[in-house]
Amino acid sequence: METTRKGPFKLVTVNTAPERAKRIIGRMIGNLKDRYDIEYVANCETIEQVASTVQQYQPDILFSASMWTQEQARKICQIAERERPGIKTHAIPEGLQVRDGPDAIVKHLMENVPPILDSITI
Numbered sequence: 001m002e003t004t005r006k007g008p009f010k011l012v013t014v015n016t017a018p019e020r021a022k023r024i025i026g027r028m029i030g031n032l033k034d035r036y037d038i039e040y041v042a043n044c045e046t047i048e049q050v051a052s053t054v055q056q057y058q059p060d061i062l063f064s065a066s067m068w069t070q071e072q073a074r075k076i077c078q079i080a081e082r083e084r085p086g087i088k089t090h091a092i093p094e095g096l097q098v099r100d101g102p103d104a105i106v107k108h109l110m111e112n113v114p115p116i117l118d119s120i121t122i
Contacts, residue, residue: 007037009117012053014076015065018043024102025063028109036117050076054083060120061088066096066105088116 015021073091
């Protein structure tokens with residue numbers, strides 16, 4: 001029996017380690033693929049890239065990685081929301097990757113992303 005997946009959702013990350021971001025997001029997408037159609041469209045390596053990337057790709061959701069301070073993550077989210085009103089943003093808690101490793105990031109995303117995606121109307 002075929003289940004209806006929600007989406008497609010376009011996702012952008014803000015992470016200074018793009019290969020690590022791609023691996024972690026790939027794991028999350030794989031874990032959620034039976035329920036959600038998520039397309040990972042871009043990564044910004046700097047805060048300065050956020051505005052143009054959001055303008056270009058018009059993502060539904062943007063994640064800021066755990067290397068950013070709370071203040072930087074807030075700024076990233078504000079920029080994304082300014083460029084695309086209605087975008088959903090999520091800041092991964094500062095230091096989670098360094099403290100607990102990539103598995104903790106995937107676990108965090110698995111707990112937090114489904115309610116975010118469920119709140120998006122396409």
